[in-house]
Amino acid sequence: MKDMLGREDVISPDEALSRLYKALITPDLPETVVALALSANRIISRDIVSPENLPGFDRSTMDGYAIRASDSFGATDGYPSYLKVTGEVLMGECPSFEIGKSETARIATGGMLPKGADSVVMFEQTNVINEEMIEVLKPTATGENVIQSGEDCKKGETVMTKGHKIRPHDMGALAGLGITKIWVYELPKVAIIATGDEVVPASQDVMPGQVRDINSYSLTGLVETHGGSAVIKGIFRDNYEDLMKAAGDSLKEADIIIITGGSSVGTKDVTAKVINDLGKPGVLFHGVSIKPGKPMIGGIVDGKPLFGLPGHPAAVIVCFELFIKPVLRTLSGETETLNHRFRKTVQAKLSKNISSGAGREDHVRVLLEEKNGELYAIPILGKSGLITTLVKADGTVVIPLRKTGLEQGTEVEVELF
Amino acid sequence: MKDMLGREDVISPDEALSRLYKALITPDLPETVVALALSANRIISRDIVSPENLPGFDRSTMDGYAIRASDSFGATDGYPSYLKVTGEVLMGECPSFEIGKSETARIATGGMLPKGADSVVMFEQTNVINEEMIEVLKPTATGENVIQSGEDCKKGETVMTKGHKIRPHDMGALAGLGITKIWVYELPKVAIIATGDEVVPASQDVMPGQVRDINSYSLTGLVETHGGSAVIKGIFRDNYEDLMKAAGDSLKEADIIIITGGSSVGTKDVTAKVINDLGKPGVLFHGVSIKPGKPMIGGIVDGKPLFGLPGHPAAVIVCFELFIKPVLRTLSGETETLNHRFRKTVQAKLSKNISSGAGREDHVRVLLEEKNGELYAIPILGKSGLITTLVKADGTVVIPLRKTGLEQGTEVEVELF
Numbered sequence: 001m002k003d004m005l006g007r008e009d010v011i012s013p014d015e016a017l018s019r020l021y022k023a024l025i026t027p028d029l030p031e032t033v034v035a036l037a038l039s040a041n042r043i044i045s046r047d048i049v050s051p052e053n054l055p056g057f058d059r060s061t062m063d064g065y066a067i068r069a070s071d072s073f074g075a076t077d078g079y080p081s082y083l084k085v086t087g088e089v090l091m092g093e094c095p096s097f098e099i100g101k102s103e104t105a106r107i108a109t110g111g112m113l114p115k116g117a118d119s120v121v122m123f124e125q126t127n128v129i130n131e132e133m134i135e136v137l138k139p140t141a142t143g144e145n146v147i148q149s150g151e152d153c154k155k156g157e158t159v160m161t162k163g164h165k166i167r168p169h170d171m172g173a174l175a176g177l178g179i180t181k182i183w184v185y186e187l188p189k190v191a192i193i194a195t196g197d198e199v200v201p202a203s204q205d206v207m208p209g210q211v212r213d214i215n216s217y218s219l220t221g222l223v224e225t226h227g228g229s230a231v232i233k234g235i236f237r238d239n240y241e242d243l244m245k246a247a248g249d250s251l252k253e254a255d256i257i258i259i260t261g262g263s264s265v266g267t268k269d270v271t272a273k274v275i276n277d278l279g280k281p282g283v284l285f286h287g288v289s290i291k292p293g294k295p296m297i298g299g300i301v302d303g304k305p306l307f308g309l310p311g312h313p314a315a316v317i318v319c320f321e322l323f324i325k326p327v328l329r330t331l332s333g334e335t336e337t338l339n340h341r342f343r344k345t346v347q348a349k350l351s352k353n354i355s356s357g358a359g360r361e362d363h364v365r366v367l368l369e370e371k372n373g374e375l376y377a378i379p380i381l382g383k384s385g386l387i388t389t390l391v392k393a394d395g396t397v398v399i400p401l402r403k404t405g406l407e408q409g410t411e412v413e414v415e416l417f
Numbered sequence: 418m419k420d421m422l423g424r425e426d427v428i429s430p431d432e433a434l435s436r437l438y439k440a441l442i443t444p445d446l447p448e449t450v451v452a453l454a455l456s457a458n459r460i461i462s463r464d465i466v467s468p469e470n471l472p473g474f475d476r477s478t479m480d481g482y483a484i485r486a487s488d489s490f491g492a493t494d495g496y497p498s499y500l501k502v503t504g505e506v507l508m509g510e511c512p513s514f515e516i517g518k519s520e521t522a523r524i525a526t527g528g529m530l531p532k533g534a535d536s537v538v539m540f541e542q543t544n545v546i547n548e549e550m551i552e553v554l555k556p557t558a559t560g561e562n563v564i565q566s567g568e569d570c571k572k573g574e575t576v577m578t579k580g581h582k583i584r585p586h587d588m589g590a591l592a593g594l595g596i597t598k599i600w601v602y603e604l605p606k607v608a609i610i611a612t613g614d615e616v617v618p619a620s621q622d623v624m625p626g627q628v629r630d631i632n633s634y635s636l637t638g639l640v641e642t643h644g645g646s647a648v649i650k651g652i653f654r655d656n657y658e659d660l661m662k663a664a665g666d667s668l669k670e671a672d673i674i675i676i677t678g679g680s681s682v683g684t685k686d687v688t689a690k691v692i693n694d695l696g697k698p699g700v701l702f703h704g705v706s707i708k709p710g711k712p713m714i715g716g717i718v719d720g721k722p723l724f725g726l727p728g729h730p731a732a733v734i735v736c737f738e739l740f741i742k743p744v745l746r747t748l749s750g751e752t753e754t755l756n757h758r759f760r761k762t763v764q765a766k767l768s769k770n771i772s773s774g775a776g777r778e779d780h781v782r783v784l785l786e787e788k789n790g791e792l793y794a795i796p797i798l799g800k801s802g803l804i805t806t807l808v809k810a811d812g813t814v815v816i817p818l819r820k821t822g823l824e825q826g827t828e829v830e831v832e833l834f
Contacts, residue, residue: 036619037649040638054804057625091655092615094625110615110728112626152803160808167834168638169807172730175619175634176804198509198527202453202592208474208511209529217592221457221585232454238508311527313589338785338792339811339833344761368755375755386569387471387593390586391577394756416756417584 010287012401013322013361016298019284020327025303027255029333030186036174039166041227042184043333048160050177053150057094058113062145065104065126065134066117069142080127080135089114104134113146120145153177163335185333187229190324191250192219194235195243195271196261196311201235214387215260215309215316222320227332228256243274251278251304255331258324261311271308275299278306289401290361293319313390318363321396344416348377350397355405365393366414377414393417427704429818430739430778433715436701437744442720444672446750447603453591456583458644459601460750465577467594470567474511475530479562482521482543482551483534486559497544497552506531521551530563537562570594580752602750604646607741608667609636611652612660612688613678613728618652631804632677632726632733639737644749645673660691668695668721672748675741678728688725692716695723706818707778710736730807735780738813761833765794767814772822782810783831794831810834 011019031045060066067083075081083104087097089111099105099116107113107120119140127135153159159177160170166182174182194213202212216232223230233250236242243259250257259271276282279301286297286308292315297308305327309319329340348368356362366377377397382389395416399406406412428436448462477483484500492498500521504514506528516522516533524530524537536557544552570576576594577587583599591599611630619629633649640647650667653659660676667674676688693699696718703714709732714725722744726736746757765785773779783794794814799806812833816823823829 036634037637037647040642052623055628056623059628089626091613092617092627110613110628147803153805159805166638168635168642169730169734169810169834171638172631172635172733173804173807176629176631176730178619178622178629180620196508196527200509202595203597205595206469206473209506210509211472211476211527212593212595214589214593217453218585218589220454221583221588225457225585230454313586313593316589317586337811338787342761342763342833344759346759370755386564387590388570388576390590393586394754416759417586 010289010294011285012289016285016288017323017326020298020300020305020323021330023281023284023300023303024305024327024330026330027303029331031183032186033181034184036171036180036182039171039174039182039184040168042166042182043227044160044162044164044166044182045185045333046183047158047162048174048177048179050153050155050157050159051179052177053155054152054177055147055149057149059147060089060107060109060111060113060120060145061147062120062122063108064120064122064145065136066099066107066111066113066120067104067136067140068099068101068117069119069140069144071102071104072119072121072136072138072140075136075139077137080137082129083134083136085132085134087114118142118146161335163333165334187227188255188328188331189231189253190219190223190228190256190258190328191231191233191254192216192223193233193243193246193250193257193259194261195238195259196235197238199235199261214313215311218313218316218390219258219260219320222317222325223328226325226328227334228328238270240270240273243270244277247274247306248278251301251306255304256324256328257304257306258309259307260309260316272297275301275306275308289359290318290322290363291356292363293322296323298323313387314365317390318396345413346375346395346416347411348375348414350406350408350410350412351376351378352408353405354379354381354397354399356399356403358404359401361401362399364397364399365389366395366397367392368394368414377412427706427711428702429706433702433705434740434743437715437717437722437740438747440698440701440717440720441722441744441747443747444720446748448600449603450598451601453588453597453599456588456591456599456601457585459583459599460644461577461579461581461583461599462602462750463600464575464579465591465594465596467570467572467574467576468596469594470572471569471594472564472566474566476564477506477524477526477528477530477537477562478564479537479539480525481537481539481562482553483516483524483528483530483537484521484553484557485516485518485534486536486557486561488519488521489538489553489555489557492553492556494554497554499546500551500553502549502551504531535559535563578752580750582751604644605672605745605748606648606670607636607640607645607673607675607745608648608650608671609633609640610650610660610663610667610674610676611678612655612676613652614655616652616678631730632728635730635734635807636675636677636737639734639742640745643742643745644751645745655687657687657690660687661694664691664695664723668718668723672721673741673745674721674723675726676724677726677733689714692718692723692725706776707735707739707780708773709780710739711777713740715740730804731782734807735813762830763792763812763833764828765792765831767823767825767827767829768793768795769825770822771796771798771814771816773816773820775821776818778818779816781814781816782806783812783814784809785811785831794829
């Protein structure tokens with residue numbers, strides 16, 4: 001769709017994402033090895049296969065007595081089976097003795113079943129007569145209270161498939177398998193380029209008319225908390241040559257390039273021209289029906305994504321969430337799972353009316369407050385560009401494309417930061 | 418409550434947590450300074466106060482013309498105001514000229530308002546007659562489309578209070594204030610002690626009867642993803658002297674001490690005795706009405722928390738979630754907020770019946786599956802101690818104390834990992 005001047009209309013967020021994914025090329029991701037203790041949240045780059053049977057021996061899951069199940073058949077409180085205690089299984093040791101008919105040995109949870117025994121009867125189901133004799137009060141089935149050798153996983157069995165993100169309990173499982181060096185994908189590199197003649201480094205004093213570089217830092221935080229490695233490239237003037245050089249250099253070393261700001265008139269066109277001139281297919285969309293973030297640019301050059309974001313700090317955060325986060329996950333090598341569909345949300349009542357334009361997806365920052373046991377979402381409606389509104393917000397309420405606003409008291413879903 | 422043998426009954430999770438918090442002493446937490454780019458998820462240890470007015474100058478929030486509002490009063494499409502264009506505000510510069518009556522200057526979003534001007538009229542509400550003359554088609558109010566100096570925050574205003582956790586957008590806000598070195602609390606140190614005569618290091622081959630140290634690694638992952646610094650102390654034999662020394666040393670250097678396993682009979686009593694002998698008040702509870710995790714021990718020595726967890730890997734994860742995570746957060750210096758109450762959850766249908774004992778809180782690991790557009794939670798009911806069940810799980814369903822089970826088809830809340 002083009003307007004009267006031949007410019008294309010803004011497109012929907014879904015359409016924007018779909019254009020990006022059509023042109024995105026997922027490269028052969030480089031791998032590296034990390035130590036198990038440092039592997040949390042990394043994405044494994046090779047299937048992990050069990051190097052051995054686990055457990056490697058029949059193991060008790062209870063504190064009790066190792067027996068031959070047949071010796072307990074028919075046992076009751078009134079007619080117990082009498083077994084001779086011939087030994088004790090020491091933890092961590094392979095028992096040297098064997099359990100014969102009508103014999104038993106004490107065993108603790110995790111202990112190795114002695115030869116001859118095929119089940120464990122719990123302490124609670126026995127009576128001790130003396131050092132050498134117990135009564136068994138209940139029958140035990142073969143294999144009861146025992147994990148068989150290889151029951152957890154068999155040698156050669158795939159335990160995790162490539163693309164799996166390592167969670168704390170997965171670290172435990174890997175330790176159990178004796179795998180302490182893990183092949184993972186390198187973190188995708190994200191180059192962050194700030195533009196704007198008025199923008200100065202965060203560490204610098206500002207002169208009248210200048211502002212500090214906010215977006216390089218919020219983007220660094222976002223990239224690093226979502227599985228990427230951020231590279232702050234610095235601040236560049238609003239001219240074609242400087243930006244072309246910065247973006248061209250970044251394209252060589254990074255997997256994703258983000259250009260933010262400048263708010264000067266014409267900067268957006270410079271960014272679009274740079275993306276188009278760097279290679280094919282170039283700009284895929286310029287303008288998305290979201291607020292904040294409408295003037296956003298998305299493009300692909302030689303399979304790599306480049307984003308041109310408006311300078312407004314709140315817009316940068318929304319654009320990251322909607323477009324850069326999914327692309328970053330794809331380039332991290334992580335397999336898409338059901339879990340990714342769900343977010344940390346909470347239901348709350350809207351404290352006042354919010355208006356929105358039909359055909360526009362509004363992302364409204366809210367803070368949460370509890371009154372009389374009810375949770376309220378209070379929209380933070382500051383002028384654009386206010387920093388302190390960033391700090392106050394607890395989350396975001398989305399007003400979908402087809403709605404023109406939400407009324408006070410509406411139950412809304414707040415996506416929490 | 419004591420049973421017939423004079424032993425205390427297990428207590429509820431709430432009671433256990435409340436005993437811990439009564440005896441816990443939050444020490445003066447040590448501080449350190451981190452660079453802004455590395456400050457994500459750290460807890461600030463001092464209030465952050467704005468060192469200057471922000472913005473430091475009246476700034477335009479629109480692309481348009483800087484005017485005196487009074488010059489536009491009464492303007493309409495049919496009777497526009499005519500203004501003389503006397504200049505252009507360059508980005509990042511302090512305009513050297515002044516706007517007189519019936520004068521105007523081009524200004525972009527973020528530009529500094531020239532002296533004399535008090536508002537900005539958007540491009541869309543003007544017509545360009547020629548290089549030197551525009552028509553204004555709508556009246557503008559004083560201050561319209563302008564952020565006043567100090568409107569975002571005033572010099573000396575508190576922007577974040579101590580105990581606040583730095584999020585990506587907070588990093589942006591700090592950059593905007595020019596604060597690039599941040600005072601934060603040191604991460605609490607958590608010493609992890611593994612016990613068990615059968616336990617060998619994860620990197621070691623296992624002999625029959627031995628198992629590898631799983632829990633030190635899942636705990637490392639849990640501690641580090643929840644704001645602590647994990648110190649793996651190693652594996653100790655199941656005897657009083659070794660454990661006393663390991664726990665005593667850890668008490669000197671760490672803020673929280675976790676002792677896991679040994680499944681050997683009597684190990685739990687050794688752990689309890691060690692905690693009691695290290696100092697006052699010692700063991701606060703021994704046995705909590707949860708599954709898995711029932712034999713858990715909680716204690717405090719000289720204000721510092723010590724936990725004795727059963728060796729079962731799934732129990733360790735549940736005990737961490739219920740008891741260690743909140744204590745770790747308290748010791749990290751983070752202020753309790755509304756946000757902490759909410760978790761990442763999803764509603765699903767239970768795929769089969771689960772039974773539970775009344776008076777016991779069951780934590781059942783589940784995997785998620787989608788069938789015909791409906792989400793199902795499939796309980797993973799392996800024998801205790803299986804490693805692969807850790808890997809398969811997507812989340813946990815809790816069966817509360819008063820329930821004896823849940824029926825197939827029940828809508829349950831799954832807390833996602």
